[in-house]
Amino acid sequence: xxxxxxxxxxxxxxxxxxxxxxxxxxxxxxxxxxxxxxxxxxxxxxxxxxxxxxxxxxxxxxxxxxxxxxxxxxxxxxxxxxxxxxxxxxxxxxxxxxxxxxxxx
Amino acid sequence: xxxxxxxxxxxxxxxxxxxxxxxxxxxxxxxxxxxxxxxxxxxxxxxxxxxxxxxxxxxxxxxxxxxxxxxxxxxxxxxxxxxxxxxxxxxxxxxxxxxxxxxxxxxxxxxxxxxxxxxxxxxxxxxxxxxxxxxxxxxxxxxxxxxxxxxxx
Numbered sequence: 001x002x003x004x005x006x007x008x009x010x011x012x013x014x015x016x017x018x019x020x021x022x023x024x025x026x027x028x029x030x031x032x033x034x035x036x037x038x039x040x041x042x043x044x045x046x047x048x049x050x051x052x053x054x055x056x057x058x059x060x061x062x063x064x065x066x067x068x069x070x071x072x073x074x075x076x077x078x079x080x081x082x083x084x085x086x087x088x089x090x091x092x093x094x095x096x097x098x099x100x101x102x103x104x105x
Numbered sequence: 106x107x108x109x110x111x112x113x114x115x116x117x118x119x120x121x122x123x124x125x126x127x128x129x130x131x132x133x134x135x136x137x138x139x140x141x142x143x144x145x146x147x148x149x150x151x152x153x154x155x156x157x158x159x160x161x162x163x164x165x166x167x168x169x170x171x172x173x174x175x176x177x178x179x180x181x182x183x184x185x186x187x188x189x190x191x192x193x194x195x196x197x198x199x200x201x202x203x204x205x206x207x208x209x210x211x212x213x214x215x216x217x218x219x220x221x222x223x224x225x226x227x228x229x230x231x232x233x234x235x236x237x238x239x240x241x242x243x244x245x246x247x248x249x250x251x252x253x254x255x256x257x258x
Contacts, residue, residue, distance in 0.1 A: 041208040042171050058221045063228045070198060087205050095219040
């Protein structure tokens with residue numbers, strides 16, 4: 001039996017280009033964006049973005065900056081066509097310094 | 106206030122308590138409650154338009170979380186959605202995000218929650234309330250709510 005893989009798996013260079021552009025456009029608020037493709041809680045394919053923000057952006061302008069990140073990525077990547085649902089999670093530089101999670105580094 | 110608005114208020118209180126007492130359980134409940142606030146916002150809106158008041162609770166129970174998340178929506182012009190379509194897309198994205206976060210908050214004990222996760226859930230729920238209230242009477246929004254209920258095109 002063949003395993004289904006979403007087309008997002010074969011479009012990782014396209015995804016990285018989009019990420020680079022969003023990082024550039026939203027600097028310095030957006031420090032870096034990491035991602036992985038996998039199954040979510042319901043077994044559906046998903047792309048999980050992990051976005052590190054400056055402390056100031058996370059504390060004072062989260063709504064504005066998060067919205068720009070979500071729209072910036074969705075504007076360049078057609079998630080439904082890629083067969084994935086996009087999740088975006090945010091944390092500040094200080095929070096990541098405490099947790100030291102490699103997936104966010 | 107309706108249940109949805111009360112839940113949003115509860116989510117804010119839980120978030121504040123989680124911060125004040127550094128309690129992970131309150132932070133998790135805040136995220137979970139923020140999702141349920143948005144869930145009930147949409148369900149309440151749908152059933153409020155059902156003319157038989159005594160049947161509304163039963164109708165509300167027909168909503169299925171995953172089906173709501175998976176209801177498809179495509180703007181007429183993908184590159185340039187209308188303002189209403191853009192608002193509906195924001196509601197859809199926020200609903201899916203909150204649902205995923207709710208699941209992790211309730212079941213994934215390995216999730217290292219941070220304050221920004223909670224703040225983002227509350228913020229997303231608040232903006233979803235505003236956006237939905239702005240478009241809820243529009244045909245595009247009503248049509249999508251019907252899809253979330255499970256109606257096929």
